[in-house]
Amino acid sequence: MTLTARPGLASLNEVPLSSLNQRRLEQVSAELRGEAPWRDRKKSEARQLLALEQLAGRSRMRVTSLDVEQDLRAAVWLDVPVAMTPAPDGTLNVVRGAVIGIVYPQVILSMPLPGFALVCLVQPASGAYYPNVGASRGQRMCLGASLPVGIPVSELVLLSYGLLAGQTIMLDTSDSAGVMHVDAAHYWSANQDKMPLSSTPFLAALTP
Amino acid sequence: MIWSAPGFREITIADPTRVHGLIDRMPDFIGLTVDARAVLAGTRVLIVGAGSVGGRMAEHAARCRLGGIDLIDPKAFSANFDTQPIRQPADVGRSKASIVGRWAKTISPGSVVRVFEGPVQALSWLDLDRYDIVLASTDNLPVEVHLGAVCRSLGIPLIYAAVHGPTLTSQLRIFLNRDDGGPCVYCGFSRDDRERMSMGVKYSCDPGADPHGDVETRPTVSVSPLCSLAAATAVLELLRMRLGLGPAPRDCMREFNAYGGTAVTAPLTRNGSCPVDHTVLERVKVQGPLDQRTLRDCAEAAGATGDERIARVCFAVDDCLFAWVLVCGRCGETYEHNRFVDRRRQPLPRRCTTCGNRGLAPHPFYSYERLIPAGKGGLMPHLDVPLRSLDAEGRGVAVHTGDRAVLVQAQRTPDGSTS
Numbered sequence: 001m002t003l004t005a006r007p008g009l010a011s012l013n014e015v016p017l018s019s020l021n022q023r024r025l026e027q028v029s030a031e032l033r034g035e036a037p038w039r040d041r042k043k044s045e046a047r048q049l050l051a052l053e054q055l056a057g058r059s060r061m062r063v064t065s066l067d068v069e070q071d072l073r074a075a076v077w078l079d080v081p082v083a084m085t086p087a088p089d090g091t092l093n094v095v096r097g098a099v100i101g102i103v104y105p106q107v108i109l110s111m112p113l114p115g116f117a118l119v120c121l122v123q124p125a126s127g128a129y130y131p132n133v134g135a136s137r138g139q140r141m142c143l144g145a146s147l148p149v150g151i152p153v154s155e156l157v158l159l160s161y162g163l164l165a166g167q168t169i170m171l172d173t174s175d176s177a178g179v180m181h182v183d184a185a186h187y188w189s190a191n192q193d194k195m196p197l198s199s200t201p202f203l204a205a206l207t208p
Numbered sequence: 209m210i211w212s213a214p215g216f217r218e219i220t221i222a223d224p225t226r227v228h229g230l231i232d233r234m235p236d237f238i239g240l241t242v243d244a245r246a247v248l249a250g251t252r253v254l255i256v257g258a259g260s261v262g263g264r265m266a267e268h269a270a271r272c273r274l275g276g277i278d279l280i281d282p283k284a285f286s287a288n289f290d291t292q293p294i295r296q297p298a299d300v301g302r303s304k305a306s307i308v309g310r311w312a313k314t315i316s317p318g319s320v321v322r323v324f325e326g327p328v329q330a331l332s333w334l335d336l337d338r339y340d341i342v343l344a345s346t347d348n349l350p351v352e353v354h355l356g357a358v359c360r361s362l363g364i365p366l367i368y369a370a371v372h373g374p375t376l377t378s379q380l381r382i383f384l385n386r387d388d389g390g391p392c393v394y395c396g397f398s399r400d401d402r403e404r405m406s407m408g409v410k411y412s413c414d415p416g417a418d419p420h421g422d423v424e425t426r427p428t429v430s431v432s433p434l435c436s437l438a439a440a441t442a443v444l445e446l447l448r449m450r451l452g453l454g455p456a457p458r459d460c461m462r463e464f465n466a467y468g469g470t471a472v473t474a475p476l477t478r479n480g481s482c483p484v485d486h487t488v489l490e491r492v493k494v495q496g497p498l499d500q501r502t503l504r505d506c507a508e509a510a511g512a513t514g515d516e517r518i519a520r521v522c523f524a525v526d527d528c529l530f531a532w533v534l535v536c537g538r539c540g541e542t543y544e545h546n547r548f549v550d551r552r553r554q555p556l557p558r559r560c561t562t563c564g565n566r567g568l569a570p571h572p573f574y575s576y577e578r579l580i581p582a583g584k585g586g587l588m589p590h591l592d593v594p595l596r597s598l599d600a601e602g603r604g605v606a607v608h609t610g611d612r613a614v615l616v617q618a619q620r621t622p623d624g625s626t627s
Contacts, residue, residue, distance in 0.1 A: 033522065033581075033610070037483050070522060070579045101573030109483035110353050110394050112406045120572040126540020136537030137555070138571040149406040150483075 007055055009203070012154055013044070015051035024066070025050060031069040038106050042068040045104065045153040049074060052154045056203055061157065064099065072104035075122060076157055080164045081197040082121075083129045086187060092129075092194060099123035100141065100160045104153055113147045116140040116180065119160050131185035132163050132170050142170070142180050158202055166196035216278060216322035219309045237453055244451055245273070249318070251450050252276030254339045256328050256355060258304040259283070260428045261345035261369050263293035264439035269343075270312035270319060272447060277312055278322045278339070280331075281305040291428050291435050327351070332527035332552070333358045334603045341449065343442050345369045347428065349397075349405040353484070356393030360385045361606075362615070363488045365449060365457075368393070369442040373430030376466035378438035381476065382445060383459055388486050390459050395479035437464065489606055489615035498618040499602030503582070504591040510607035510614035517609075518591060519583035524606040525595065527551055529577050531570030532586040534558070538565035545570070546586050548600045551577075579608060 007015050017025060025047055032039040046068050053061050065075040077099050084093040101122040108118065121128050121139040132142040143159040162168040170179055171189045179185040188195065234244055251274045255266050258281035269277050281304040285294050294300065299307050305323035313321040324331070328351055336342070336358050344355055344366065352368065359366040360383070368381040384390060397405075428435065441462065449457050459476040478486065492509045494501060503525075507518045528548035535542050537555060541562040549556065555567035582588055595602045605616045 033608070035486060037481050038485070041483060067584065069581050069584060071577070073573075075573070103573060103577070105577060106483065106485055107357075110357075111350055122573050125542065135540075136535075137569040138535045138573065139540070140572055146406075149402060 009052075009055075009154070009158070012048040012051040012055070015055060017047065017050055018054060021050040021054065028066050028068050031067070033069050034106065038109070041109065042072045042104075045072055046074075048152060048154045049076075049157070052157060060202065060204070071106070072102070072153060074102045074104075074153065076100050076102065076160075077123075078157075078161055078164065080161055081166075082124060082164055083166070083197060084124065084127045085129050090191075092191070094197060095124060097123075098164055100157070102153060102156055104156075108147065109150050112149055114142075115144040115147055116142040118147060118151075119143060119156050121164075129181070129184045129187065130163065130166075130169070131179040131181050131188060133184075134180040135184075140180065161202045165198040165200070166194075167199070169195060216324045219306070219313045219321040219323060221310065221313050221317065237451060239453060240451060242451060247450055248272055248447075249275040251340050251446075252278070252338055253446065254278045254280070254336065254342045256280050256342065256344040256351070257346040258308040258323075259345070260288075260291035260293070260430065260432075260435040261371065261439045261442075262343070263304065263308045264436050265343050265345065265369065265442055266308045266312045267293065267315065268440060268443035269446070270316040270321075272443065273316050274319055276320045276322075276338075277309075277316075278324070279305045279309050279312070280324045280326070280328050281308075282326050286427075288427070291430055291432050329354050330552075332603075333361065334527060336364065337362055337604065339364055341446055342366045343369065343446065345438070345442075349401060352393050353405070356383065357484060359383065360390075360392050361485070361487060361489055363491075366393075367442050367445055369438040371428065371430045371434045371438050373428070373434065376431075376434060378434055378441065378464050378466075380438070380441055380445060380462045381460075382457065382462070383476070384457060385488055387488055389478060390486070390488075391476040391478045392482060392484050392486055394484045395482045396461075396476060434466065437466075487608075487613045489613050492614050492616050493619040494616060495619055497602060498605065498616070499596035499600060500594050501602065501616075502592050502594055503587060503605070506605040506607050506616040507582075507591075507609070509616045510609050510612055512607070512609045515588070515591075519588060520610060521582050522579040522608040523582060523587065524579050524608075525598075525600045526603045526605075528600055529570055529575050530580045530587070531575040533571040533574035534568040535571045536560035536563060536565050537567050537569055539563040542571060542574075543568060546590065547598050548595075549575075550599075550601075579606075 028046060029043050032042060046066060049063055053063050060079050062077040063074055064077050067073040080098055081094045081096055082098045084095055086092050099122040101120050102118060104118060119141045121133055121141055128139055134140045141160055141163055171185050253269055253274050255262050258279050266277060266279055283304055284301050285292055285299050285304055287300045303325045305325050309321050309323040342359050342364055363385050365385060366383045370379045448454055461474045461476055464471045494509050503523060507521050512518050512521050525548055529551050531545045531549050533542050534545045539562050541560055549570050555569040557566060558568045559566050580587055590598055607614045607616060
């Protein structure tokens with residue numbers, strides 16, 4: 001019997017890009033700025049992001065904008081339920097689909113950054129109701145106590161998906177890392193039966 | 209809580225020692241070609257860390273009568289009399305920077321001594337532009353990397369002093385920061401250092417809290433003479449550099465091991481795969497106040513002319529980010545802004561017309577934190593608008609043209625003004 005290696009998150013670099021994504025990568029790469037190691041890294045991260053889109057399928061994830069000129073900046077649409085501010089009677093509103101904005105600066109390659117530093121929820125533009133999504137300042141998404149040096153962009157997408165799907169959630173308002181939306185933390189503490197909003201894995205298509 | 213813009217506090221003493229009548233023991237150094245006293249009186253040093261090593265560096269700097277001595281340390285003295293330069297029990301629990309600064313001022317009343325009791329990351333990169341040299345002694349790796357990057361971009365020599373108690377070793381790392389080809393602090397980090405740094409910083413989830421994180425540092429485990437040795441050799445290097453004594457300085461590491469009495473000097477070189485920006489900015493001065501100049505003026509001062517060329521230029525203005533969208537902290541309403549925002553003065557005191565909330569902040573995705581590509585960041589329509597009208601102070605504009613990286617600043621007159 002021959003085992004066929006299936007493409008996975010650990011081998012994003014080996015996923016052959018579609019001709020469309022290859023063209024896209026070449027287009028944005030023409031604008032690359034900075035010193036060689038940073039340019040190479042941005043190109044590699046952009047390629048992995050496009051490979052992740054292919055792997056996940058465009059019904060799960062779409063890279064709607066990509067810019068690697070200075071910081072790597074990407075807007076990514078995700079098919080994921082998004083919890084919105086509950087109705088006065090406590091009924092949770094859920095909308096389908098989110099756009100996350102990722103700004104990946106060079107400094108992340110040498111310094112850990114706060115968990116809320118790199119990703120924000122662009123759409124829905126307001127009203128997302130999670131303990132780890134700030135109600136103010138552009139709905140920054142907190143993906144952990146700190147983001148380790150060199151965390152890959154594709155991992156930020158997965159962490160964001162887990163956050164929005166309610167698969168990873170921080171409810172403890174007394175934790176030193178804190179939460180970004182105290183009301184939401186209280187709501188979810190009292191309504192843990194509603195979690196997760198979706199238990200579908202990000203790469204559902206690849207899951208046996 | 210809003211992290212407010214920090215500042216240095218000048219140390220004054222009520223009863224300064226009389227400089228008149230002090231005995232002058234400055235030697236006639238061999239090979240000296242400059243007026244040593246005048247050069248040292250004109251030297252401004254920043255000392256980062258005022259503990260076991262940094263505190264003694266400040267004392268030596270004062271005894272050398274440096275003209276400007278600035279000290280940074282966010283911490284207070286603990287009851288560690290073994291290594292820290294504590295002069296009396298009452299100093300325990302008090303700010304290291306203030307205690308050491310006061311002592312330095314007492315030794316050298318003619319020096320301008322200023323202290324800042326906060327993290328160095330809280331200062332703007334342009335706040336460091338006034339120093340001739342920076343001496344640092346901290347076991348906080350993120351501070352090392354941050355300080356190294358700022359000194360590098362501004363072309364300021366940086367000397368790190370450190371000790372390793374168990375092996376009785378003192379170490380200096382000297383970064384001259386002369387050009388893009390030199391090493392940076394991160395170039396020499398081992399995998400252990402990188403992992404330790406990655407794991408050792410914890411941030412609060414509250415974006416309004418201290419943005420510099422809580423760093424797990426380890427207290428100095430050493431002996432007092434070793435700390436003194438590291439401090440003394442750092443200040444000796446400063447003297448050598450400023451007075452032009454001995455062989456030309458170079459990027460290197462100097463170690464002294466007290467077990468065998470051996471000293472080793474090893475060159476520091478750039479690591480080709482280092483991910484940190486190694487750009488050292490060239491300096492270009494323009495006449496008149498910079499806030500009355502435009503981005504086009506700055507681009508042209510850096511050699512980029514014509515809209516097509518300028519569209520490929522990236523700007524970094526003061527310590528500002530450029531926000532083309534502001535967002536209301538309460539209701540999420542967004543507003544077009546297209547102006548600079550001082551990152552230390554957020555949120556802006558502008559009222560949301562939807563909910564009445566007073567406090568709009570730059571949208572994290574629709575703003576540029578540092579380098580703003582002119583063609584993409586929405587700057588092109590503002591090329592001919594004075595910086596002041598775009599809410600920039602005009603302390604300095606970094607212009608990256610692709611061929612050159614230039615810091616444009618106002619030419620100062622002898623009285624310090626720009627007009």
